[in-house]
Amino acid sequence: MVQLKTRRLLLREFTPDDYEAAHAYAGDPEVTRYMEWGPNTPEDTRIFLTRATERQHENPRLNYTLAIDHPDHGVIGGCGIYITSTQNRNASIGYCLNSHHWGKGYATEVAGKLIAYGFEALGMHRITATCDPRNTASWRVMEHNNMKREGHLREDKQLRGEWRDSYIYSILRHEYGPNGSDR
């Protein structure tokens, strides 16, 4: 079972008991505005938790979906690192926080730890993240973690009846500094 400590947070495996906290953010349209999923129905969140817990036992494990656990507030969001190519040692990361906890630097801390885990523990060579260009907070998180913008993909996604662009960011193993691991 994976447990990653950041300066202020614990990234840990989801359990079915996290339903209330997970649904609080995953069911919020403000939170999922730029996401490819949501806003979740209660059933969607139950399926999400079932899938996340099943994946904890997959071997080889490619999907590390983790709860963002705050010592005072409990689960304040979700995040993950997903191996997209074992052969090329490529992974992608994602993060999502309850809106009550935005703007405190938590996502920057979370992304830094996911990147550290990807390079140090999973042996990745390249880690990517994508977001809607209008999602400034998300690409600022990537840039704070030394990820480089590789491109602007035009209308690569159709979400909720609208064509959307994406920024793609990446960081390579040799660009990853030692500070990444103590976030």
Ligand SMILES: CC(C)(COP(=O)(O)OP(=O)(O)OC[C@H]1O[C@@H](n2cnc3c(N)ncnc32)[C@H](O)[C@@H]1OP(=O)(O)O)[C@@H](O)C(=O)NCCC(=O)NCCS
């Ligand atoms: C994107 C998200 C994870 C950022 O989390 P966060 O913990 O608030 O981010 P941080 O506090 O680490 O801030 C990161 C940067 O974004 C900036 N930022 C935060 N909210 C912002 C907003 N609404 N508009 C513009 N910039 C914003 C911060 O100022 C900071 O940049 P700076 O240090 O240069 O000022 C959070 O807004 C969220 O969960 N959004 C909904 C889910 C989502 O979109 N996830 C990403 C999908 S790709």
